[in-house]
């Protein structure tokens with residue numbers, strides 16, 4: 001703690017975790033952005049003692065952090081839940097090698113799909129990967145538990161999974177902070193039998209992994225990460241994570257066993273807890289992870305019915321679970337997500353809609369090209385799939401007009417291998433890289449194509465056009481989507497050719513370049529009420545009650561896309 005720092009700080013769960021890790025002597029931190037985990041690295045990057053990086057994807061982040069831990073420095077990996085899928089290959093074997101200095105794998109789940117493509121429950125990875133799992137329920141626990149995680153990692157020679165959820169990651173709390181402890185760097189390991197996972201070595205390591213799980217089970221019985229509160233109502237709750245706070249809010253007199261060390265389970269403690277209760281309830285968000293295990297212990301309990309497996313738990317769900325009632329349908333009042341005013345992606349999707357092509361999409365702001373009235377993006381599976389699913393669709397329908405789209409950060413993350421695959425396997429078609437020179441979806445992080453590191457230092461700038469050419473694509477064009485007509489005719493031309501082409505639609509995100517031009521002029525007498533200008537889904541073009549439109553001067557960024565597509569010429573560029 002430096003002298004200027006306050007001892008109590010108001011921190012989000014992500015920041016508190018970062019602070020705790022920093023104080024635990026963290027040396028290397030690697031991540032690829034993803035909501036709700038992004039702020040962990042953003043926070044850590046302000047400490048010069050921590051070598052922080054945005055890695056190009058989660059597998060790379062995992063391996064760099066693991067390498068540093070094997071090298072003898074406390075290290076941390078962070079990603080969102082789906083990011084861990086990308087890193088699963090090294091994860092499964094890191095469980096066998098173990099570590100040299102502490103290694104914590106932070107993964108942030110997103111119950112309720114605030115910003116994700118699925119709702120997977122990462123607690124299962126602890127069983128599959130044979131790794132301990134820690135689960136804080138609040139920012140102050142994230143701060144305290146992460147320190148413990150490094151100790152467990154070193155004591156048991158294991159990577160440790162550390163699961164956050166959106167509510168824990170993004171809620172804020174006053175956290176009492178302390179000073180950083182410097183750890184002595186350990187020597188580089190030369191232990192071939194431990195770190196070279198050829199079958200003979202891996203077999204022996206697997207035996208040790210099973211032994212480690214037994215030892216961790218014993219540890220689970222005594223660790224203070226699992227906490228017991230004895231109430232006086234005869235009702236007891238077995239829970240983990242943020243559900244604990246909802247229970248306390250709704251049933252303050254109940255007994256609660258909160259699992260902060262979620263896996264392996266503390267069987268004796270659970271048995272003892274349930275013994276004197278009139279009724280045991282298991283309350284957990286998403287999957288029946290605790291529930292399935294408690295069934296194997298033969299302990300009777302009550303729990304939520306299946307409708308609660310979907311979506312985030314709310315405090316008001318808890319009484320309904322106790323009363324055995326199904327979940328009430330949550331009425332969504334969320335506003336419709338829309339591309340920002342002046343967003344360059346809107347130009348591309350307006351063209352694609354006009355061309356009536358099938359578009360294999362990917363994940364980023366541009367996924368909003370799928371929302372009506374644009375409705376011009378037809379698949380979105382995972383990062384990188386814009387290129388590979390394009391190939392699959394074309395293999396299924398070689399005669400159809402199919403285009404693949406992908407963002408710049410996503411192209412570097414996992415699009416390049418798909419492009420090499422397409423070239424190698426003689427695929428034809430058109431890929432459009434929507435290059436807004438940032439990772440906009442997660443708040444505008446740098447990546448190799450921006451020429452800056454996480455701390456804003458200059459880095460060699462990766463040129464996407466050169467990468468595409470090196471992959472073997474011969475038709476590579478770079479064009480700003482603001483040259484609307486040129487871009488449209490280039491797309492038409494490339495679509496008609498019997499070749500594989502890449503068009504890089506390059507224009508910086510409006511949130512980086514806050515450039516605004518005057519709003520266009522609207523001549524109502526020329527307006528045919530055809531609705532073309534409304535079809536681009538721009539928040540600046542507003543339909544009036546009499547069927548005409550008005551340009552919202554406050555909202556309009558002056559991109560003039562509406563001018564481009566207004567065939568009656570009722571809209572014209574200002575001045």
Ligand SMILES: Cc1ncc(C[n+]2csc(CCOP(=O)(O)OP(=O)(O)O)c2C)c(N)n1
Nearest residue numbers: 034083363364365407408409410439440441
């Ligand atoms: C495996 C995985 N990691 C991270 C994310 C979170 N995420 C979604 S899209 C995206 C990148 C968006 O950047 P880019 O491709 O440049 O598109 P933009 O949003 O800038 O249009 C990220 C990091 C994710 N969904 N999946």
